[in-house]
Amino acid sequence: MNQFSNKNYFTMPNEIFSLGLDASEIAVYAYLRCLENRRTYQCWPSYTTIGNAVGRAKNTVMRYVDALAEKGLVSTEPTSVLMRSGIKKNGNLRYTIRPIREAIEIFHARQLSAVERAAERQQVQRKLSEMDLLPGA
Template sequence: MKYRSHGNFFSLPNEIFLWGLNSGAFAVYSFLRRCEDRKTHQCWPSIKTIGKAVNMSENTVRKYIRQLEERGIIATEPTEIITKAGGKRNGNLLFTLRPIQEVIDEYYARQMDEMELMVERQRVAKLLAKQENPA
């Protein structure tokens, strides 16, 4: 049987495996990626919809959304809807999936900062050791 593509698929960047995501965060990110508008990099599925799609409770989905936000992979914004009666209510979150290259650049910059800090700590430790034990 020959496979035919009808456009019912989405891609994930290979770099996602560098981010150290656990399976829950990976699943939530994957679903958001599936929903995103490829031009704006935004989507607004409800927490309930995400939970049903990835088989998680709404609280668990919220936890993984926070993790993705903390890592700078996504950004969220609250939205409002106007009811038929004219009142305002909270809408779904607006998710923006950050460009992959930005996330990767920040990841490597954080690693470099950590390495520079480690080198500086080692330098200071050597200086202190010399002061304590002058030869």
């Protein structure tokens, strides 16, 4: 039996440390990985449950979850619960852990875009400087 097939263990991709995440984002991601169903890659913890696990307030966890979704590490979708009274209420988010390679591709694309924007700004600055040096300008 593989040591990682035990439900008391979970793996973390090594690449998680190359995506510029802060420690709290890594903690939230790790907690979601810990809870995920290994076949569907999904879990449903509340913000409060996540916050209790990682030592952060609900509102702070909400920001970290949004950051993880923006970085392509997780996707979220709302769920609903039908109460015994027949009233439909909002449930917890359904988290799907995304393949790490997608997050890496997003990260690299954003880095490349930032470098391209910086190069464009430098080019504009250089042209503006040249214009200021021209006589009669």
